[in-house]
Amino acid sequence: MSTNEIRVSSDDGTAKRLRRLRIAGVIAVLLAVGVYAEGVSSRIHTDHSLSTWSNAQAVPSVRVLLPVAETGGASFDLPGRLEAHDDASIHARVSGYMKAWYVDIGAKVKQGQKLATIDTPELDQQLAQAQADLAREKADLALAASTSGRWSAMLKQDSVSQQAADEKSSELAVKRADYAAGEANVRRLQALESFRTLTAPFDGIVTARHADIGALVSAGDTGGPELFSVASTAQLRLYVRLPQDYAGRIAPGMHVRFDVPERAGQSFGATVVSSNDDVDAQSGTLLVQLSADNHDGALIPGEYAQVHFVLPAAAGAVRVPASALLFRGSHPQLAVVDSNGHVALRDIVIGTDYGTALDIASGVQHGDRVIDNPPDSIVAGEAVKIVETKDVANGSQRHA
Structure with a gap:
């Protein structure tokens, strides 16, 4: 083989090596670019996920109540006293x-x-x-x-x-x-x-006698004890002190039940006759008079009675637990979640306060989503996430 042929062959081998090196370099560059792009994409995705998680965590989670129109009214017990319908000294x-x-x-x-x-x-x-x-x-x-x-x-x-x-x-x-x-x-x-x-001035029972044979009797002596006292007990008057909050929901003809200590387990009926329409300034109550039938003589005038009232619900009222109440400014409020998932603060008028529950006369209505135990920091327009919904009527719960 001549010297020229050997030189040509050597040049071809060098060229091939250079070509392979260039290809390898391009591949390495492409791999590096791919690795860098994947790292950047992963970082962007991670940052987006973190931002999304952070934003989700920033939205408060709340439990809401679904109030319903109140139909049962208030039920409570009050002490009362029985008196004879007529009592003559x-x-x-x-x-x-x-x-x-x-x-x-x-x-x-x-x-x-x-x-x-x-x-x-x-x-x-x-x-x-x-x-x-x-x-x-x-x-x-x-x-x-x-x-x-x-x-x-x-x-x-x-x-x-x-x-x-x-x-x-x-x-x-x-x-x-x-x-x-x-x-x-x-x-x-x-x-x-x-x-x-x-x-005797009327049919009844002799409840006192201070007359003794031979005793001197003075005309018109009302300062001393009466000679006789006669009480009409076929009908008894039942007197109860009713709180002012319930005054507007008591009407003549309303029926109640009551019991007396000496007849445990036995219940008696009475009917509202009237009230004195005068709220006592010290106790905040008014006197209500009821009439109870006593033809069987089971009840005794002057005894104590426990009277059970079931009052009709106020018209248009809905009931919510007291835990939903907010006190800000001069009006009580409830926080409601609107259709867009944002908070609306409603001024309300409380119809009746039962302690653990409230009848709301105005401000919210059936179907509103009322936030239970709202945080003190809650503000109008704030986005919230509902995690649980409770029906006030039957206490059932469902998760969002």
């Missing part, structure tokens, strides 16, 4: 001595039934004297009438003067007045005589 209208009594405490009496008799000797003598005076005045009136008639006849014959006849006529008028006064006095004393017998 019977005192003497005439003075004298107790002659006899015919009924004792616990006796059932009818209207007009005799309770006792009072011996009235002084009154008897006064009546006898009045009747005697009336008889004398009757005789004087008859004589005055006869005299006046005769003088009137003589006046027609000009036997007497007009002055004398007029005097006799005046005397007749005086006698007539005296007789009328005497009649009135007799009737007065006869009326007092009728009070010697004490009678």
Whole structure:
């Protein structure tokens, strides 16, 4: 082989090596660029994921309540007292001595039934004297009438003067007045005589007797104990002090249930009759009067009762737990999640406060998503994430 051929062959080998080196270099550059691009892409993706996670963590998670229209109203117990429908303290209208009594405490009496008799000797003598005076005045009136008639006849014959006849006529008028006064006095004393017998003013039970035979009785002595006390117990009055918050929801005809300590497990019914429409400034309550049937005599006047009220719900009210309430400024508020997932703060009017729950008269309505236990930092327009929804009506929960 010649020298020229050997040189050409050597040049071809060098060229091939250089070509391979260039290709290897290009591949290395491409690999480096690929590795760099992958690193940049991974970093961008990681940064985006981190930003997305951070933004998600920044949105508060809340639990919401779905209030419903309230239909049950308030249910609560209040103390009350039972009193007789009618309770009469019977005192003497005439003075004298107790002659006899015919009924004792616990006796059932009818209207007009005799309770006792009072011996009235002084009154008897006064009546006898009045009747005697009336008889004398009757005789004087008859004589005055006869005299006046005769003088009137003589006046027609000009036997007497007009002055004398007029005097006799005046005397007749005086006698007539005296007789009328005497009649009135007799009737007065006869009326007092009728009070010697004490009678029951209505059907009822004798609840007190302070009448003893031979005891001195003074007319009109209301400072001392009554001679008898009679109570009508077929119907009883039940008095309850009702808080002012419920005053507008009590109406005549409303029915309630109550029980008394000595009849455990037994419940009685009563009906609202009226209230005094006057809130006591110290207690913030008004007096409500109810009527309870007691024809079987199971209840006793004066005893304590526990009265169970179930009031109708306020019109348009919805109920939410007290934990949802916000106090900011001058009005209580509720935080509501709108359709876009943002917070809206609603001023509300509380209808009835039950302690752990509230009837809201206005501000929210059925279907609003009310945030339960809202954080103090919550503001209007803030985006929130609902993680749980609770139905106030039945307490069921569902997760978002």
